Amino acid sequence: MKLSIQREKGFTLIEILVSLTILAIVIITFVPIFTQAAIHNKINGNMLKTNEAAHVVASEYENLSDIQGPFTQLPICSKSSHSPSIHLGNKTIGDSNYDTRVELCKFETGGVKNLVQAVFITQAPGNPEQEGEARKFLLEVNTNAQN
Template identity: 25%
Template structure:
């Protein structure tokens, strides 16, 4: 008598295909999560970079610019009032006033104003510097920071 025994070990084609389909569905859902995380991290990194650049400019302004410098540069009068207010400064003007180059690929501008510091008809002794750092590649990616100089 001839014994024909069938080998029942291993997976069937249906089981293999079903496992591949399930694995694909699971990996696709995780892949979307990872791509969104990468995009979010990139946006956060760009935002933090603009904030850090703005803070660096603020520190340079606080260290290098005093009331006497602003009078000599004809930006304010002897009373500390900003001439041609609000006075807008671009990156080249800022470098000139700070006395050192600003190494950044971002668009940098500053705004000087003290007209907003009038409270009860008396002017406060502050000159506001508003620094705006913007990514030229993405107009939504910008950071604004303020500092004040005493008159």
């Protein structure tokens, strides 16, 4: 009579340990990628939030006369010149408070007249290098015009 021995099918302990070790090495190599992605996601979210705040501030102004400030002579817009900024005050937008300002310059090209380029800038108080920006063209209303 022949004795038959059945072999159990399955994984040995060494095979399981080797596969777990390989899996651990792969996971460890990808952890820095996920942490960097989370950091960049937070930075981009904050930047988007300040840009949205700048657009909200810009939507409040339609004409140059809506902005209270000392307008003696606005500089003409150019890439090399930097316009002086006018502080608009602190504004609460959503659940955050922002320091807001606007930079103004006359936009003169071709036959365009009475147009002012306004760059609205919002700055988060806890992070001074984080600024949001929105550009808008405002009409320069002539208050000295006679009817």
